[in-house]
Amino acid sequence: MIEDSVYVVCPLCGADDYRLRFPATVSPGEEKKIEYYRCTSHHLGRHEDIVQCNRCGMVYNNPQPDPEALLNVYKEVEDPLYREESRARERTFKRSLDQLQRFIKPPGRLLDVGCYTGVFMKVAAAEGWEVEGVELSSWAANIARKTGFEKVYEKPLEQLALPGESFDVITLWDVIEHLSHPAEMLRNVYCLLKPGGVVAFSTHMVDSWAVRFLGTRYPFFMDMHVVHFSRKTTKRMLAQEGYELLKIKSHHRILRTGYFLEKLHHKVRIRPARSVVNWLSRRKWLADRFIGIGLLGLVNIFARKAKSREHRA
Ligand SMILES: [Zn+2]
Structure with missing residues (x-):
């Protein structure tokens, strides 16, 4: 607590x-x-x-x-439900990786910060990347190791003595919005990236239609999401920390229908609708299908380490 x-x-x-x-x-x-x-x-x-x-x-x-x-x-956090949903996560990560590989291709060294149970590492390794991960949750890091990834570090990035300019790619999927000091994270990433290396991260956009429409009830406004970027503030942070923005692409999240309906069940307040959602979530033929969730203001951001850094220091 x-x-x-x-x-x-x-x-x-x-x-x-x-x-x-x-x-x-x-x-x-x-x-x-x-x-x-x-x-x-x-x-x-x-x-x-x-x-x-x-x-x-x-x-x-x-x-x-x-x-x-x-x-x-x-x-301390443990999340058994995440494991059950890893097939859907793999599909989401495959799309994100395809987007990333338009800017940089394997082979190369890739560090996944916030790698959790290693789902993205698995997808990236299959494409030929040499992967390492950073994960604070001991529970998740152990699973990633059991999956066969030896190099999973259980410390915040700034406390790891990783050699400078040693990675071609650093990814932070669903991480940046959890950080009280996101610019500092990008500064640390900058030091670890090789010249011309690429950083990729996903987050929700506060200037999206979803936020305009849902306001304070927007689902990704949560206590654990402490910062909320817009296109403007993303560009400012990247420029400030020495990156050249390559692309902001929409992030299409793939979920198991059963998982999505269960989430929806927690949000629906009208009783008959809630019963229908509940009934649907128990239909096995439906629950095990996959659906893509767009229009929620989620994006993938790709940026390249610029040659010179005009940091305010
Ligand atoms: Zn300010």
């Missing part, structure tokens, strides 16, 4: 000048259980106040859990 929330300054420009953008959907001081921090958490759309920086436009949770406390939660 996370006890304390802290007030923070803008994670992109450091200003302490903001306005309320999406009011909290949880009551102040509501208990935050460790289950909320699972990859498959049902705590969608549940969050504290989300604010927007008046100086640079960055959107972020304020207050948010203390970064140290968050780190400890991610170390």
Whole structure:
């Protein structure tokens, strides 16, 4: 359980000048259980106040859990449901990898930060990448190792003594929105990438139609997602940290229908509709099919390490 929330300054420009953008959907001081921090958490759309920086436009949770406390939660988190859904994840990751390989092709060294149980590593290794992973959750890192990946490091990236300029690609799938200091992460990635190397990450876009339509109830506004990028703030962060933006592509997530219906069941408030969703989720012929979820404002971002870095330092 996370006890304390802290007030923070803008994670992109450091200003302490903001306005309320999406009011909290949880009551102040509501208990935050460790289950909320699972990859498959049902705590969608549940969050504290989300604010927007008046100086640079960055959107972020304020207050948010203390970064140290968050780190400890991610170390302890276990998520058996994720394993059951790994076939659907493989399909999602294959699409993301295809997009990535338009900019850089194997062979080469690839580091997957937040590799979880190693599903993306498996997909990338099959294409000829030499893969290594970083994963805080001991439970997930152990599974990745059992899958056959020896090099899975259980420490935050900045604490690993990995040799500089040694990776061709660094990926962060569904990671950046969990970080209190996302720009710092990109700075560390910069040091580890070879000149001309590519960083790829996925996240949700706060300037998407889904956010405009759903507002504060947008499902990816959650306590564990502490920063929310737009196209503008993404470009600013990448330029600031020495990257050249290659492409922002829409991210089409593939889910098992049964999993999707179960998630929907937690969100539907009208009783007859809820019963229908529940009934459908129990139909095996339907539950084991795959569906693609678009239009939720999820994107994959690809950027190249630029030759010179105009960092504010
Ligand atoms: Zn700012």
